Amino acid sequence: GAGxxxxxSNKVTEKGKDVELRCDPxxxxxxxxxxxxxxxxxxxxxxxxQGNSAPDKSGLPSDRxxxxxxxxxxxxxxxxxxQQEDSAVxxxxxxxxxxxxxxxxxxxxxxxxxx
Amino acid sequence: QKEVEQNxxxxxxxxxxxxxxxxxxxxxxxQSFFWYRQYSGKSPELIMSIYSNGDKEDxxxxxxxxxxxxxxxxxxxxxxxxxxxxxxxxxxxWGSYIPTFGRGTSLIVHP
Numbered sequence: 001g002a003g004x005x006x007x008x009s010n011k012v013t014e015k016g017k018d019v020e021l022r023c024d025p026x027x028x029x030x031x032x033x034x035x036x037x038x039x040x041x042x043x044x045x046x047x048x049x050q051g052n053s054a055p056d057k058s059g060l061p062s063d064r065x066x067x068x069x070x071x072x073x074x075x076x077x078x079x080x081x082x083q084q085e086d087s088a089v090x091x092x093x094x095x096x097x098x099x100x101x102x103x104x105x106x107x108x109x110x111x112x113x114x115x
Numbered sequence: 116q117k118e119v120e121q122n123x124x125x126x127x128x129x130x131x132x133x134x135x136x137x138x139x140x141x142x143x144x145x146q147s148f149f150w151y152r153q154y155s156g157k158s159p160e161l162i163m164s165i166y167s168n169g170d171k172e173d174x175x176x177x178x179x180x181x182x183x184x185x186x187x188x189x190x191x192x193x194x195x196x197x198x199x200x201x202x203x204x205x206x207x208x209w210g211s212y213i214p215t216f217g218r219g220t221s222l223i224v225h226p
Contacts, residue, residue, distance in 0.1 A: 104214065
């Protein structure tokens with residue numbers, strides 16, 4: 001079946017603009033995660049959703065970042081008033097559940113460049 | 116601070132050799148361990164997971180887990196140039212559903 005999809009694949013924006021990044025998880029997966037990866041850096045956890053439970057927002061770096069997940073499926077990550085340090089690849093992953101043994105499958109990512 | 120440590124490399128091996136990638140973790144209560152491969156400019160791709168002490172084999176890949184020593188390894192037999200990538204170790208610490216990722220080891224397999 002289809003894997004995790006993300007759009008857009010690339011986004012170039014000007015400093016101060018808002019951006020929305022979209023993630024469509026694997027069908028039937030209840031857990032969804034957002035990460036970001038800066039050039040040459042590791043994966044930085046941002047936020048995770050499990051079913052209809054309140055999301056774990058502990059990784060969001062500032063209140064300019066927010067995310068929602070509608071109908072337990074598609075998720076949108078919004079960055080307001082973008083800054084140059086927000087430039088990174090934003091990765092979405094999903095897993096069947098949010099259990100310790102559940103494997104995560106990543107989407108292709110959105111490369112965000114803030115000029 | 117719960118951590119997952121990997122040597123950044125690069126680890127350079129000749130084609131056909133065994134590549135050994137290591138990962139150590141700080142939380143003794145960690146329960147599940149994952150290896151991902153990430154080609155340059157691409158997203159991480161799951162290679163395999165391991166949960167119990169010992170070896171787990173899948174094709175040319177073998178994951179080895181030693182919970183007493185708090186390390187997990189990935190062996191790649193008969194390494195190919197196409198194996199050249201960054202390998203990420205991820206660990207689910209006790210009580211967490213959010214895996215902690217290491218920063219990855221860069222592997223170069225030269226012909």
